[in-house]
Amino acid sequence: MVGGETMSKLTIPQEEIMSSGHLGCQGCGGTLAMRYMLKVFGRKTMLAVPACCWSVIDGPWPYSTVSVPLFHTAFETAAIAASGIKSGLDALGGKEDINVIAWAGDGGTFDIGIQAISGAAERNDNILYVVYDNEAYMNTGIQRSSATPWGSWTTTTPVNSPKNRPKKDLVEILAAHRVPYAATASIAYPEDLVKKFEKAKNTEGFKLIHVFAPCPTGWKMPPDLTVKVARLAVQTRIFPVYEVENGVTYKLNFNPKKFVPVDEYLKLQGRFRHLKEDGYKFIQKNVEYEWELLKKKVETFK
Amino acid sequence: MEKVILGNHAVSYGALVSRVQTIAAYPITPQTLIVERLSEMVADGDLDAIFTKVESEHSALASTIGSSSVGARAFTATSSQGLALMHEMIHWAAGARLPIVLANVNRAMAPGWNIWTDQNDSLSCRDTGWMQVYCQNNQEVLDSIIMGYKVSEQVLLPTMVSLDAFVLSHTAENVDIPDIKLVDKYLPPYKLKIKMDVDDPHSFGALSSPENYMEFRYKMQEAMYKAEDIIIKEGKEFERIFGRKYGMVEEYRTEGAEIILVVSATIASTARASIDSLRAKGIKIGLLRIRVFRPFPVKDVARVLLNKKKAIVIDRNISYGKSGIFFDEIKGAFYNIEGEKPKIFGYIAGLGGRDVTPEAIFDMVNDAMRKDKPEKDIIWSGVKL
Amino acid sequence: MKHDKKKVEIKCASNMPDMTASLGSMASNKTASWRNLRPEIDESKCIKCFICWKFCPDAAIDFINENTPPKINYDYCKGCGICATECPTKCIEMVEE
Numbered sequence: 123m124v125g126g127e128t129m130s131k132l133t134i135p136q137e138e139i140m141s142s143g144h145l146g147c148q149g150c151g152g153t154l155a156m157r158y159m160l161k162v163f164g165r166k167t168m169l170a171v172p173a174c175c176w177s178v179i180d181g182p183w184p185y186s187t188v189s190v191p192l193f194h195t196a197f198e199t200a201a202i203a204a205s206g207i208k209s210g211l212d213a214l215g216g217k218e219d220i221n222v223i224a225w226a227g228d229g230g231t232f233d234i235g236i237q238a239i240s241g242a243a244e245r246n247d248n249i250l251y252v253v254y255d256n257e258a259y260m261n262t263g264i265q266r267s268s269a270t271p272w273g274s275w276t277t278t279t280p281v282n283s284p285k286n287r288p289k290k291d292l293v294e295i296l297a298a299h300r301v302p303y304a305a306t307a308s309i310a311y312p313e314d315l316v317k318k319f320e321k322a323k324n325t326e327g328f329k330l331i332h333v334f335a336p337c338p339t340g341w342k343m344p345p346d347l348t349v350k351v352a353r354l355a356v357q358t359r360i361f362p363v364y365e366v367e368n369g370v371t372y373k374l375n376f377n378p379k380k381f382v383p384v385d386e387y388l389k390l391q392g393r394f395r396h397l398k399e400d401g402y403k404f405i406q407k408n409v410e411y412e413w414e415l416l417k418k419k420v421e422t423f424k
Numbered sequence: 425m426e427k428v429i430l431g432n433h434a435v436s437y438g439a440l441v442s443r444v445q446t447i448a449a450y451p452i453t454p455q456t457l458i459v460e461r462l463s464e465m466v467a468d469g470d471l472d473a474i475f476t477k478v479e480s481e482h483s484a485l486a487s488t489i490g491s492s493s494v495g496a497r498a499f500t501a502t503s504s505q506g507l508a509l510m511h512e513m514i515h516w517a518a519g520a521r522l523p524i525v526l527a528n529v530n531r532a533m534a535p536g537w538n539i540w541t542d543q544n545d546s547l548s549c550r551d552t553g554w555m556q557v558y559c560q561n562n563q564e565v566l567d568s569i570i571m572g573y574k575v576s577e578q579v580l581l582p583t584m585v586s587l588d589a590f591v592l593s594h595t596a597e598n599v600d601i602p603d604i605k606l607v608d609k610y611l612p613p614y615k616l617k618i619k620m621d622v623d624d625p626h627s628f629g630a631l632s633s634p635e636n637y638m639e640f641r642y643k644m645q646e647a648m649y650k651a652e653d654i655i656i657k658e659g660k661e662f663e664r665i666f667g668r669k670y671g672m673v674e675e676y677r678t679e680g681a682e683i684i685l686v687v688s689a690t691i692a693s694t695a696r697a698s699i700d701s702l703r704a705k706g707i708k709i710g711l712l713r714i715r716v717f718r719p720f721p722v723k724d725v726a727r728v729l730l731n732k733k734k735a736i737v738i739d740r741n742i743s744y745g746k747s748g749i750f751f752d753e754i755k756g757a758f759y760n761i762e763g764e765k766p767k768i769f770g771y772i773a774g775l776g777g778r779d780v781t782p783e784a785i786f787d788m789v790n791d792a793m794r795k796d797k798p799e800k801d802i803i804w805s806g807v808k809l
Numbered sequence: 810m811k812h813d814k815k816k817v818e819i820k821c822a823s824n825m826p827d828m829t830a831s832l833g834s835m836a837s838n839k840t841a842s843w844r845n846l847r848p849e850i851d852e853s854k855c856i857k858c859f860i861c862w863k864f865c866p867d868a869a870i871d872f873i874n875e876n877t878p879p880k881i882n883y884d885y886c887k888g889c890g891i892c893a894t895e896c897p898t899k900c901i902e903m904v905e906e
Contacts, residue, residue: 131875132859138868141812142885143838146866149889153866166622170490178631184817185838186627186831191620193493194629196512199486202478206448206490206498207620209474213445213496220622238486241479312863338889346890346903349864521828580827618830626830639822640829647827 134316135161144187146179149345151335151352152254153179154309156225159252160188162319167221168211170195170203172235174227175261176254200224200231201238205247212248221323224251228269229259232290243299243328250322251330253292256337264340271360272408273401274393276340281396288408292332293366300369302327308334308363310352314375318365334361342392354387359413360405364420372419384409425601431592432457434562434599435501435527435585438569440471441607442525444499445614448476448487452506453539454589455529459501473499481506485513485526492522493628494621497573497614500524503589504531504545511549518553518644520629523576523614524583525569526554530689530740531589532776540777541589543689543741547717547749553644555583555651556718558688560674562587562597564715567668570602574611574658579651581644589777591690602666610665648719655716672721675728677703678710684729684766685789686712686737688750691773691780695738698785709789714750722757729754730763736792738785738805740774747801748772769798773805780805812836840867844888846903852878854900861892861901 139160146153152175160167169192171177177194180187195203204224211217226235231253239251258276259265266276268290279285296304303325307315315333322329336352338345355361356376363375384406388394397405429437435458439447447466449459465471474491478484484500492498502510507528517524528546532538546556555575559565565587572583587593618626632640652672659670674692677699678684687695692713702709712728714721729735739748746752751770758765769792774780788805792798817833819825826832850861855878862870862879869885870892881892893901 131857132863132872134863136872140868141834141836142867142869142882143812143835143840144867145835145838148843148866148887149891150866154864157866157868165625168494168620168622180627180630181831181835181838182631182633183627183636183829184630184819184832185835186625186630186833187835188627189625189812189834191622191625192627192630193490193620194627195486195489196516199483199513202483202486203490205476206446206487207494208490209446209448209476209487210491210494210496210498213472213474213491214494237479238483241483244479245477247476344890346894348866348889349891349895519829618826618828626832628831629829630831632829636819636825639825642822643825643827646822 133313134158137161139165139189141187141189144179145181147339147345149338149348151309151337151348152176152227152256155252155254155333155335156188158312158315159223159319160190162316163221163223163323165190166219167223168207169193170200170207170224172200172226172230173197173261174230176225176227178261197230198234199238200226200235201242201249201251204249204251205242208247208249222249224249226253227261228253228255228257229267232268232292240299243296243301246301246327248326249328251328252333254333254335256335256340258340260337260340273397273405275396276393284396293330296330297366297369301330303329303365303367305365306332306334306361306363308352308356308361310349310356311363314363340393343390347390351387351390354382357382358384358387359409360384360387362413362416364416371423372416374416374420425603427599427601428596429562429599430457430594430596431562431565431587432529432594433461434566435569435587436461436465437601438566439499440465441602441604442570442573442611443497444473445496446474446476446488446491446498447500448478448484448491449500449502450478450481450484450506452481452503454531454593455501455503457593458527481510482513485510485517488524489513489517489520489522492524493520493619495614495616495619498524501527503529504533507545508533508548514549514552514554517582521580522582523573523580525572525576526582526584527569528584528586529589529593530586538776539589541591541740542775542777543586546584546586547741549584550718553581554718555581555716557583557585557716558714559585559587559592560690560692560713562592562599563668564670565592566599566601567662567666567670570607570611571658571662571670575651575654577614578654579647581647581651586689588690606665610662652719670715672716673724673728674713674715676711678712678728680708681710682708682733683793684710684712684732684735686714686735686750686754688714688717689740691738691740694780694782695785698782698789702789720753720757725754725757726761726763729758729766730761732766734792735766735768736771736789737768738771738773738780738788740780742772742775751801767797769803770801771803771805778806839884840887841884844886845906846888846890847883847886847906848881848888848890848892848901849904850878850881851900851902854898856898858897860895860897864891864895866891
């Protein structure tokens with residue numbers, strides 16, 4: 123099994139492919155996501171990384187953290203650079219077992235990178251696209267992206283004019299492209315994330331995994347809360363964790379009987395501190411609305 | 425094998441016999457025939473390559489860069505708007521030191537929409553680190569693709585091979601398509617030393633601070649210096665194997681000339697006939713065709729133009745706010761070189777595909793011969809004032 | 810997997826690679842100085858669930874074996890406190906450096 127054996131007590135593979143000493147902030151969700159991904163895929167992996175936090179986290183020249191080949195590429199090109207790497211390997215032949223992964227933040231995915239993703243998804247290019255979503259342009263100083271949730275403060279949506287549009291639904295966009303596999307995941311549930319990476323590894327065609335990766339620095343919260351907040355996002359249904367196969371078959375991975383009210387999640391983060399009760403109510407209502415919509419999709423092709 | 429083919433198809437055959445392994449391209453008039461023929465070649469199994477039908481030119485070059493980074497011989501083709509759209513990645517390909525060959529059909533930049541030829545599109549890339557070749561006929565187009573890979577893979581800088589829209593791209597000419605086994609003798613398989621390789625992992629293009637960025641860029645320029653010698657060496661080797669001669673520049677009847685007409689691309693074909701007519705009238709005039717624009721052939725330009733009375737440069741391009749670009753670069757190339765500098769006249773002609781006729785060339789030459797010196801840096805040819 | 814902790818010696822253009830290829834590992838960058846608080850595991854209370862190991866963004870908690878409490882790698886620990894917050898027995902204390 124690639125990526126190291128799973129000891130009976132460890133619930134995820136043991137071997138560390140990513141080294142310590144990287145430049146991720148204290149408590150960085152995006153580095154947890156990378157750590158888990160590399161445990162699953164191992165050394166036979168090539169990464170295409172556009173401008174994002176990981177452009178810096180991996181380390182300045184002449185150092186690198188990930189111990190696998192990593193191609194830094196322009197902001198909007200993660201999906202197509204990965205596709206080009208894959209077609210290059212296919213053309214050379216004998217390298218079918220090398221995993222090619224586009225690894226990007228939400229800015230380079232939801233906004234400037236969406237064209238390339240759409241192209242690669244429509245062509246069903248045989249790559250995995252992973253977005254570690256910290257819900258803003260964190261690398262450049264916390265500006266809003268289309269992944270920023272409604273109501274959030276960012277440096278371009280100040281408190282007297284917070285983001286007033288909902289978070290773009292990325293997995294829905296991919297489902298509309300009828301890709302073999304698209305899923306959301308959270309760094310608070312690494313076993314589920316690891317299972318999804320494994321599934322992607324064994325699927326041909328275009329795969330996308332949207333990983334919820336909190337950012338203490340940008341979300342204005344203490345760094346020890348990263349995992350707790352990622353867990354609450356799922357438990358409140360703010361970030362549902364589910365999979366879609368071939369764009370039509372939906373499967374919910376977390377469907378507890380009772381849900382945590384969104385207040386528990388929002389009150390921990392400084393980026394929501396300006397929200398009043400009506401803001402909380404609005405978010406709660408929308409979360410429930412979207413959840414009903416998702417449940418209907420799950421029912422459609424059960 | 426001799427065939428009568430369009431310039432665009434000469435590009436396709438050039439890529440075919442160079443055994444390109446990946447093609448990623450997006451259609452744009454007048455390049456479309458290149459990629460259509462390549463699609464057929466791949467579908468028929470004549471070309472063992474992976475063709476990605478990308479969704480934009482920016483992605484075309486990004487995909488090509490990705491493929492080249494793992495050690496595949498990668499190719500793309502575009503024109504004007506598409507070349508402009510991929511401009512960010514043009515910088516990237518050169519900075520990443522990847523031996524990509526890009527065929528560019530020289531087409532005027534919009535607005536207004538204009539699908540005919542001029543050179544502003546490729547010349548906008550002159551500062552990016554790409555080597556640049558301007559072709560005068562379809563044979564040269566095909567041959568320059570092959571030589572492009574041979575040189576790029578040693579120098580580790582990409583090559584842009586430009587051909588005039590419609591005048592070459594859609595014009596059928598006699599072309600010798602070399603036997604692929606002969607090309608194999610000239611162009612060995614691509615071997616990249618440091619590449620994306622799971623057995624030897626590196627990151628590429630990481631944060632490069634003021635402490636080391638300049639050294640990387642210095643190395644790019646060092647590669648450009650090396651490139652001139654390699655272009656000449658590989659041109660001679662090409663002649664040895666295929667019988668056709670290529671260098672940085674081409675001279676025609678420059679011996680004993682007092683006036684040199686300096687042109688590039690297809691204007692050279694027309695100009696050759698003009699030179700013959702003028703010589704027949706006793707005018708001591710010769711032709712200098714600039715073939716390789718980057719690295720700029722400073723030595724050849726100095727050699728041919730120093731101690732001549734006049735140089736007449738025809739630019740099918742313009743750098744607004746300054747002058748024609750070849751004119752500007754030629755003037756600058758001389759400045760520090762010892763020797764009598766000729767009076768240099770800069771004409772701008774043929775923008776947006778306006779025909780540069782023999783009459784137009786005569787008018788420009790006569791105009792320059794009449795004057796002692798140019799009164800302006802830009803002399804417009806044939807503009808309806 | 811062992812990561813190379815050696816620093817890379819680069820003096821000038823002639824000993825740099827042509828392309829911006831990395832030459833060493835960030836394991837050479839000891840991030841200990843980032844922290845104000847250090848986690849300390851009370852091994853008597855540790856139930857060896859390895860949740861702390863699982864959630865460390867810096868891979869700065871070493872798994873020894875199933876029967877041994879994990880060890881904090883103080884060369885790299887940035888003191889984020891996720892391990893202390895996630896520990897089910899609360900046996901990790903964040904102590905001032």
